[in-house]
Amino acid sequence: MEIRFSGFGGQGIIKAGILLGKAASLFDGKHATMNQSFGPEARGGACSAQVVILNTPILYPYITEPDIVVTMSQEAYEKFANDIPKGKTLLTDSDLVKPEKVPKSVNMYSVPATRIAENMGNRIFANVVMVGFLTAITEVVSKDAVKKALPGSVPDRFVEGNIEAFERGYKYGIDLINNKKTTPKAKVKKKDKE
Amino acid sequence: MEIRFSGFGGQGIIKAGILLGKAASLFDGKHATMNQSFGPEARGGACSAQVVILNTPILYPYITEPDIVVTMSQEAYEKFANDIPKGKTLLTDSDLVKPEKVPKSVNMYSVPATRIAENMGNRIFANVVMVGFLTAITEVVSKDAVKKALPGSVPDRFVEGNIEAFERGYKYGIDLINNKKTTPKAKVKKKDKE
Numbered sequence: 001m002e003i004r005f006s007g008f009g010g011q012g013i014i015k016a017g018i019l020l021g022k023a024a025s026l027f028d029g030k031h032a033t034m035n036q037s038f039g040p041e042a043r044g045g046a047c048s049a050q051v052v053i054l055n056t057p058i059l060y061p062y063i064t065e066p067d068i069v070v071t072m073s074q075e076a077y078e079k080f081a082n083d084i085p086k087g088k089t090l091l092t093d094s095d096l097v098k099p100e101k102v103p104k105s106v107n108m109y110s111v112p113a114t115r116i117a118e119n120m121g122n123r124i125f126a127n128v129v130m131v132g133f134l135t136a137i138t139e140v141v142s143k144d145a146v147k148k149a150l151p152g153s154v155p156d157r158f159v160e161g162n163i164e165a166f167e168r169g170y171k172y173g174i175d176l177i178n179n180k181k182t183t184p185k186a187k188v189k190k191k192d193k194e
Numbered sequence: 195m196e197i198r199f200s201g202f203g204g205q206g207i208i209k210a211g212i213l214l215g216k217a218a219s220l221f222d223g224k225h226a227t228m229n230q231s232f233g234p235e236a237r238g239g240a241c242s243a244q245v246v247i248l249n250t251p252i253l254y255p256y257i258t259e260p261d262i263v264v265t266m267s268q269e270a271y272e273k274f275a276n277d278i279p280k281g282k283t284l285l286t287d288s289d290l291v292k293p294e295k296v297p298k299s300v301n302m303y304s305v306p307a308t309r310i311a312e313n314m315g316n317r318i319f320a321n322v323v324m325v326g327f328l329t330a331i332t333e334v335v336s337k338d339a340v341k342k343a344l345p346g347s348v349p350d351r352f353v354e355g356n357i358e359a360f361e362r363g364y365k366y367g368i369d370l371i372n373n374k375k376t377t378p379k380a381k382v383k384k385k386d387k388e
Contacts (some may be wrong), residue, residue: 114288
Protein backbone atom coordinates (compact mmCIF):
# COMPACT_ATOMS: atom_id res chain seq x y z
CA MET A 1 0.00 0.00 0.00
CA GLU A 2 1.38 3.36 -1.03
CA ILE A 3 -0.07 6.34 0.75
CA ARG A 4 0.67 9.99 0.17
CA PHE A 5 -0.30 12.37 2.97
CA SER A 6 -0.09 16.00 1.81
CA GLY A 7 -0.97 19.49 2.96
CA PHE A 8 0.91 22.50 4.25
CA GLY A 9 3.53 22.89 6.95
CA GLY A 10 2.12 22.99 10.44
CA GLN A 11 -0.74 20.58 9.76
CA GLY A 12 1.19 17.64 11.15
CA ILE A 13 1.49 15.89 7.78
CA ILE A 14 4.76 14.16 8.66
CA LYS A 15 3.41 13.24 12.08
CA ALA A 16 0.41 11.63 10.42
CA GLY A 17 2.79 9.62 8.25
CA ILE A 18 4.78 8.52 11.28
CA LEU A 19 1.59 7.56 13.11
CA LEU A 20 0.46 5.39 10.19
CA GLY A 21 3.89 3.79 9.94
CA LYS A 22 4.05 3.02 13.64
CA ALA A 23 0.51 1.64 13.72
CA ALA A 24 1.20 -0.64 10.77
CA SER A 25 4.60 -1.88 11.92
CA LEU A 26 4.26 -2.10 15.68
CA PHE A 27 0.64 -3.12 16.04
CA ASP A 28 -0.44 -4.63 12.71
CA GLY A 29 2.77 -6.61 12.23
CA LYS A 30 3.64 -5.11 8.84
CA HIS A 31 6.65 -3.32 7.41
CA ALA A 32 6.48 0.42 6.96
CA THR A 33 8.58 3.38 5.88
CA MET A 34 7.90 7.08 5.87
CA ASN A 35 9.81 9.19 3.42
CA GLN A 36 9.97 12.90 2.79
CA SER A 37 11.64 14.21 -0.33
CA PHE A 38 12.64 17.82 -0.13
CA GLY A 39 12.44 19.84 -3.27
CA PRO A 40 10.84 22.93 -4.68
CA GLU A 41 7.55 21.80 -3.11
CA ALA A 42 9.09 22.39 0.29
CA ARG A 43 8.95 26.08 -0.50
CA GLY A 44 5.78 27.90 0.34
CA GLY A 45 4.88 25.54 3.10
CA ALA A 46 3.71 22.58 1.01
CA CYS A 47 4.42 19.31 2.71
CA SER A 48 4.12 15.67 1.75
CA ALA A 49 4.84 12.35 3.43
CA GLN A 50 5.16 9.14 1.49
CA VAL A 51 4.20 6.10 3.50
CA VAL A 52 4.67 2.56 2.26
CA ILE A 53 3.08 -0.33 4.16
CA LEU A 54 3.71 -3.90 3.07
CA ASN A 55 3.67 -7.41 4.47
CA THR A 56 7.25 -7.81 3.30
CA PRO A 57 10.42 -5.74 3.85
CA ILE A 58 10.34 -2.56 1.83
CA LEU A 59 13.10 -2.12 -0.71
CA TYR A 60 11.85 1.04 -2.34
CA PRO A 61 10.18 3.55 -0.04
CA TYR A 62 9.05 5.96 -2.74
CA ILE A 63 5.57 6.00 -4.10
CA THR A 64 5.28 4.69 -7.62
CA GLU A 65 1.50 4.38 -7.89
CA PRO A 66 -0.35 5.69 -4.87
CA ASP A 67 -3.23 3.61 -3.52
CA ILE A 68 -4.38 6.43 -1.28
CA VAL A 69 -3.75 10.15 -1.64
CA VAL A 70 -4.71 12.48 1.20
CA THR A 71 -4.81 16.20 0.43
CA MET A 72 -5.30 18.70 3.22
CA SER A 73 -4.69 21.85 1.16
CA GLN A 74 -5.69 23.16 -2.24
CA GLU A 75 -2.05 23.35 -3.27
CA ALA A 76 -1.50 19.73 -2.31
CA TYR A 77 -4.63 18.75 -4.21
CA GLU A 78 -3.47 20.49 -7.34
CA LYS A 79 -0.08 18.92 -7.09
CA PHE A 80 -0.96 15.34 -6.25
CA ALA A 81 -4.57 14.60 -7.20
CA ASN A 82 -3.81 14.31 -10.91
CA ASP A 83 -1.51 11.37 -10.43
CA ILE A 84 -4.01 9.03 -8.82
CA PRO A 85 -4.41 5.82 -10.81
CA LYS A 86 -7.82 4.53 -11.83
CA GLY A 87 -9.76 2.92 -9.02
CA LYS A 88 -7.61 4.37 -6.29
CA THR A 89 -8.66 6.60 -3.44
CA LEU A 90 -8.52 10.36 -2.85
CA LEU A 91 -9.28 11.77 0.58
CA THR A 92 -9.63 15.51 1.10
CA ASP A 93 -10.34 18.04 3.80
CA SER A 94 -13.69 19.24 2.49
CA ASP A 95 -13.25 22.81 3.75
CA LEU A 96 -9.69 23.29 2.54
CA VAL A 97 -9.85 21.55 -0.82
CA LYS A 98 -12.22 22.51 -3.59
CA PRO A 99 -11.76 19.87 -6.27
CA GLU A 100 -12.19 21.18 -9.75
CA LYS A 101 -12.44 18.05 -11.80
CA VAL A 102 -12.13 14.70 -10.14
CA PRO A 103 -11.75 11.85 -12.61
CA LYS A 104 -14.72 9.52 -12.27
CA SER A 105 -12.38 6.61 -11.94
CA VAL A 106 -11.06 7.94 -8.63
CA ASN A 107 -12.94 7.29 -5.40
CA MET A 108 -13.09 10.57 -3.55
CA TYR A 109 -14.15 10.88 0.08
CA SER A 110 -14.08 14.14 2.02
CA VAL A 111 -14.14 15.07 5.69
CA PRO A 112 -14.11 18.50 7.34
CA ALA A 113 -11.11 17.41 9.38
CA THR A 114 -9.92 20.88 10.32
CA ARG A 115 -13.43 22.01 11.29
CA ILE A 116 -13.93 18.92 13.43
CA ALA A 117 -10.61 19.66 15.13
CA GLU A 118 -11.57 23.29 15.67
CA ASN A 119 -14.84 22.16 17.24
CA MET A 120 -12.72 20.17 19.66
CA GLY A 121 -10.92 23.39 20.49
CA ASN A 122 -7.64 22.90 18.65
CA ARG A 123 -6.91 22.58 14.98
CA ILE A 124 -3.70 20.69 15.69
CA PHE A 125 -5.91 17.60 15.88
CA ALA A 126 -6.94 17.88 12.21
CA ASN A 127 -4.23 15.49 11.03
CA VAL A 128 -5.39 12.77 13.40
CA VAL A 129 -9.04 13.35 12.49
CA MET A 130 -7.89 12.65 8.94
CA VAL A 131 -6.03 9.52 10.02
CA GLY A 132 -9.26 8.30 11.66
CA PHE A 133 -11.19 9.00 8.49
CA LEU A 134 -8.55 7.23 6.40
CA THR A 135 -8.64 4.23 8.72
CA ALA A 136 -12.43 3.92 8.40
CA ILE A 137 -12.52 4.36 4.64
CA THR A 138 -9.49 2.38 3.55
CA GLU A 139 -8.68 -0.04 6.40
CA VAL A 140 -5.00 0.29 5.48
CA VAL A 141 -4.29 0.13 9.21
CA SER A 142 -6.52 -1.25 11.93
CA LYS A 143 -8.40 1.00 14.31
CA ASP A 144 -6.80 -0.69 17.30
CA ALA A 145 -3.31 -0.27 15.89
CA VAL A 146 -3.64 3.50 15.53
CA LYS A 147 -5.08 3.86 19.02
CA LYS A 148 -2.17 1.88 20.42
CA ALA A 149 0.34 3.91 18.41
CA LEU A 150 -0.92 7.31 19.57
CA PRO A 151 0.61 7.33 23.06
CA GLY A 152 4.30 7.84 22.42
CA SER A 153 3.60 9.52 19.08
CA VAL A 154 2.21 12.72 20.56
CA PRO A 155 3.02 14.65 23.74
CA ASP A 156 1.43 13.04 26.78
CA ARG A 157 -0.92 15.93 27.41
CA PHE A 158 -2.38 15.57 23.92
CA VAL A 159 -2.93 11.80 23.91
CA GLU A 160 -6.51 12.01 25.09
CA GLY A 161 -7.40 14.73 22.60
CA ASN A 162 -5.78 12.83 19.77
CA ILE A 163 -7.66 9.65 20.57
CA GLU A 164 -10.88 11.61 20.53
CA ALA A 165 -9.87 13.25 17.24
CA PHE A 166 -9.12 9.84 15.79
CA GLU A 167 -12.50 8.49 16.94
CA ARG A 168 -14.33 11.46 15.46
CA GLY A 169 -12.65 11.09 12.10
CA TYR A 170 -13.23 7.35 12.17
CA LYS A 171 -16.91 7.77 12.97
CA TYR A 172 -17.30 10.33 10.20
CA GLY A 173 -15.87 7.80 7.78
CA ILE A 174 -18.05 4.92 8.96
CA ASP A 175 -21.16 7.10 8.79
CA LEU A 176 -20.23 8.22 5.31
CA ILE A 177 -19.85 4.64 4.14
CA ASN A 178 -23.13 3.58 5.74
CA ASN A 179 -25.04 6.49 4.26
CA LYS A 180 -23.76 5.69 0.82
CA LYS A 181 -25.62 2.36 1.10
CA THR A 182 -23.68 0.92 -1.81
CA THR A 183 -20.46 -0.90 -1.15
CA PRO A 184 -17.83 1.78 -0.84
CA LYS A 185 -15.63 1.62 -3.86
CA ALA A 186 -12.92 3.33 -1.90
CA LYS A 187 -12.42 0.42 0.43
CA VAL A 188 -9.02 -0.47 -0.86
CA LYS A 189 -8.75 -4.14 -1.55
CA LYS A 190 -6.25 -5.83 0.68
CA LYS A 191 -4.78 -7.84 -2.13
CA ASP A 192 -3.60 -4.68 -3.87
CA LYS A 193 0.10 -4.12 -3.60
CA GLU A 194 0.63 -6.61 -0.83
CA MET B 195 26.33 12.44 2.11
CA GLU B 196 24.49 9.91 4.22
CA ILE B 197 23.60 11.02 7.70
CA ARG B 198 21.91 9.02 10.42
CA PHE B 199 20.36 10.98 13.25
CA SER B 200 19.39 8.71 16.14
CA GLY B 201 18.15 8.88 19.71
CA PHE B 202 14.90 8.26 21.51
CA GLY B 203 11.35 9.42 20.87
CA GLY B 204 10.67 12.95 22.04
CA GLN B 205 14.16 14.27 21.29
CA GLY B 206 13.10 15.70 17.96
CA ILE B 207 15.22 13.29 15.92
CA ILE B 208 12.89 13.35 12.92
CA LYS B 209 12.61 17.12 13.17
CA ALA B 210 16.37 17.39 13.09
CA GLY B 211 16.37 15.29 9.93
CA ILE B 212 13.74 17.48 8.34
CA LEU B 213 15.69 20.60 9.29
CA LEU B 214 18.84 19.26 7.66
CA GLY B 215 16.93 18.25 4.56
CA LYS B 216 15.26 21.63 4.22
CA ALA B 217 18.49 23.51 4.78
CA ALA B 218 20.31 21.47 2.16
CA SER B 219 17.57 21.56 -0.46
CA LEU B 220 16.06 24.99 -0.07
CA PHE B 221 19.08 27.05 0.88
CA ASP B 222 22.15 25.10 -0.23
CA GLY B 223 20.67 24.10 -3.59
CA LYS B 224 21.09 20.36 -3.10
CA HIS B 225 18.79 17.37 -3.22
CA ALA B 226 17.69 15.80 0.03
CA THR B 227 15.46 13.09 1.43
CA MET B 228 14.57 12.11 4.96
CA ASN B 229 13.49 8.55 5.56
CA GLN B 230 12.25 6.73 8.59
CA SER B 231 11.98 2.96 8.55
CA PHE B 232 9.72 1.55 11.19
CA GLY B 233 10.65 -1.77 12.67
CA PRO B 234 11.36 -3.41 15.97
CA GLU B 235 13.61 -0.44 16.83
CA ALA B 236 10.50 1.73 16.94
CA ARG B 237 9.56 -0.11 20.11
CA GLY B 238 10.94 1.25 23.32
CA GLY B 239 11.20 4.73 22.04
CA ALA B 240 14.28 4.37 19.84
CA CYS B 241 14.15 6.63 16.87
CA SER B 242 16.27 7.15 13.76
CA ALA B 243 16.12 9.43 10.73
CA GLN B 244 18.09 8.70 7.60
CA VAL B 245 19.00 11.82 5.67
CA VAL B 246 20.61 11.75 2.26
CA ILE B 247 22.01 14.95 0.76
CA LEU B 248 23.44 14.96 -2.75
CA ASN B 249 24.12 17.34 -5.59
CA THR B 250 22.08 15.08 -7.86
CA PRO B 251 18.56 13.65 -7.57
CA ILE B 252 18.40 10.87 -5.01
CA LEU B 253 17.34 7.48 -6.29
CA TYR B 254 17.88 5.52 -3.12
CA PRO B 255 17.08 7.31 0.13
CA TYR B 256 18.36 4.62 2.47
CA ILE B 257 21.73 4.76 4.09
CA THR B 258 24.21 2.28 2.70
CA GLU B 259 27.41 3.63 4.28
CA PRO B 260 26.85 6.50 6.67
CA ASP B 261 29.22 9.45 6.45
CA ILE B 262 27.93 10.89 9.69
CA VAL B 263 26.20 9.10 12.56
CA VAL B 264 24.64 11.14 15.35
CA THR B 265 23.67 9.28 18.51
CA MET B 266 21.70 11.03 21.23
CA SER B 267 21.05 7.98 23.41
CA GLN B 268 23.02 4.99 24.64
CA GLU B 269 20.62 2.64 22.90
CA ALA B 270 21.11 4.46 19.60
CA TYR B 271 24.86 4.37 20.12
CA GLU B 272 24.84 0.64 20.70
CA LYS B 273 22.68 0.07 17.68
CA PHE B 274 24.33 2.33 15.13
CA ALA B 275 27.89 3.15 16.18
CA ASN B 276 29.27 -0.22 15.14
CA ASP B 277 28.36 0.26 11.51
CA ILE B 278 30.40 3.40 10.92
CA PRO B 279 32.92 2.91 8.13
CA LYS B 280 36.57 3.79 8.58
CA GLY B 281 37.29 7.49 8.48
CA LYS B 282 33.70 8.52 8.97
CA THR B 283 32.27 10.64 11.73
CA LEU B 284 30.44 9.85 14.95
CA LEU B 285 28.77 12.62 16.93
CA THR B 286 27.36 11.95 20.39
CA ASP B 287 25.59 13.71 23.21
CA SER B 288 28.38 13.48 25.77
CA ASP B 289 26.03 13.20 28.76
CA LEU B 290 23.69 10.63 27.28
CA VAL B 291 26.16 8.37 25.48
CA LYS B 292 29.03 6.58 27.18
CA PRO B 293 31.01 4.98 24.38
CA GLU B 294 32.60 1.70 25.34
CA LYS B 295 35.02 1.11 22.53
CA VAL B 296 35.22 3.52 19.68
CA PRO B 297 37.24 2.19 16.75
CA LYS B 298 40.29 4.41 16.25
CA SER B 299 39.38 4.76 12.61
CA VAL B 300 36.21 6.66 13.49
CA ASN B 301 36.31 10.38 14.21
CA MET B 302 34.26 10.94 17.32
CA TYR B 303 33.15 14.37 18.52
CA SER B 304 30.89 14.92 21.51
CA VAL B 305 28.75 17.79 22.74
CA PRO B 306 26.58 18.05 25.86
CA ALA B 307 23.63 19.02 23.66
CA THR B 308 20.92 18.21 26.17
CA ARG B 309 22.73 20.02 28.98
CA ILE B 310 23.24 23.10 26.79
CA ALA B 311 19.53 23.03 25.98
CA GLU B 312 18.61 22.65 29.65
CA ASN B 313 20.80 25.64 30.47
CA MET B 314 18.70 27.56 27.97
CA GLY B 315 15.65 26.51 29.94
CA ASN B 316 14.21 23.83 27.69
CA ARG B 317 15.61 20.49 26.64
CA ILE B 318 13.48 20.49 23.50
CA PHE B 319 16.28 22.54 21.95
CA ALA B 320 18.79 19.68 22.31
CA ASN B 321 18.19 18.41 18.78
CA VAL B 322 18.98 21.81 17.27
CA VAL B 323 22.05 22.24 19.48
CA MET B 324 23.19 18.98 17.92
CA VAL B 325 22.40 20.23 14.41
CA GLY B 326 24.56 23.29 15.15
CA PHE B 327 27.39 21.08 16.36
CA LEU B 328 27.04 18.85 13.30
CA THR B 329 27.12 21.88 11.01
CA ALA B 330 30.34 23.16 12.59
CA ILE B 331 32.12 19.82 12.60
CA THR B 332 31.05 18.36 9.26
CA GLU B 333 29.93 21.30 7.10
CA VAL B 334 27.39 18.99 5.47
CA VAL B 335 25.06 21.98 5.38
CA SER B 336 25.97 25.63 5.60
CA LYS B 337 25.38 27.66 8.72
CA ASP B 338 23.30 30.19 6.81
CA ALA B 339 21.12 27.50 5.28
CA VAL B 340 20.12 26.06 8.65
CA LYS B 341 19.36 29.48 10.06
CA LYS B 342 17.16 30.23 7.08
CA ALA B 343 15.43 26.87 7.34
CA LEU B 344 14.54 27.22 11.03
CA PRO B 345 11.59 29.61 10.68
CA GLY B 346 8.82 27.46 9.22
CA SER B 347 10.39 24.32 10.63
CA VAL B 348 9.53 25.05 14.24
CA PRO B 349 6.57 26.81 15.86
CA ASP B 350 6.91 30.59 15.61
CA ARG B 351 7.31 31.07 19.33
CA PHE B 352 10.32 28.76 19.34
CA VAL B 353 12.20 30.22 16.37
CA GLU B 354 14.32 32.54 18.47
CA GLY B 355 15.20 29.84 20.97
CA ASN B 356 16.07 27.41 18.21
CA ILE B 357 18.35 29.89 16.50
CA GLU B 358 20.14 30.43 19.78
CA ALA B 359 20.35 26.69 20.32
CA PHE B 360 21.82 26.28 16.86
CA GLU B 361 24.38 29.02 17.50
CA ARG B 362 25.41 27.48 20.81
CA GLY B 363 25.90 24.05 19.28
CA TYR B 364 27.77 25.58 16.36
CA LYS B 365 30.07 27.55 18.64
CA TYR B 366 30.78 24.47 20.73
CA GLY B 367 31.82 22.66 17.58
CA ILE B 368 34.03 25.48 16.31
CA ASP B 369 35.70 25.81 19.72
CA LEU B 370 36.29 22.08 19.83
CA ILE B 371 37.94 22.12 16.42
CA ASN B 372 40.10 25.11 17.31
CA ASN B 373 41.20 23.59 20.59
CA LYS B 374 42.25 20.43 18.87
CA LYS B 375 44.81 22.50 16.97
CA THR B 376 45.33 19.74 14.45
CA THR B 377 43.24 19.64 11.32
CA PRO B 378 40.03 17.98 12.38
CA LYS B 379 39.85 14.58 10.82
CA ALA B 380 36.11 14.66 11.17
CA LYS B 381 35.66 17.47 8.71
CA VAL B 382 34.00 15.37 6.08
CA LYS B 383 35.62 15.87 2.72
CA LYS B 384 33.27 17.43 0.26
CA LYS B 385 34.30 15.09 -2.52
CA ASP B 386 32.98 12.09 -0.58
CA LYS B 387 29.72 10.74 -1.86
CA GLU B 388 28.81 13.71 -3.95
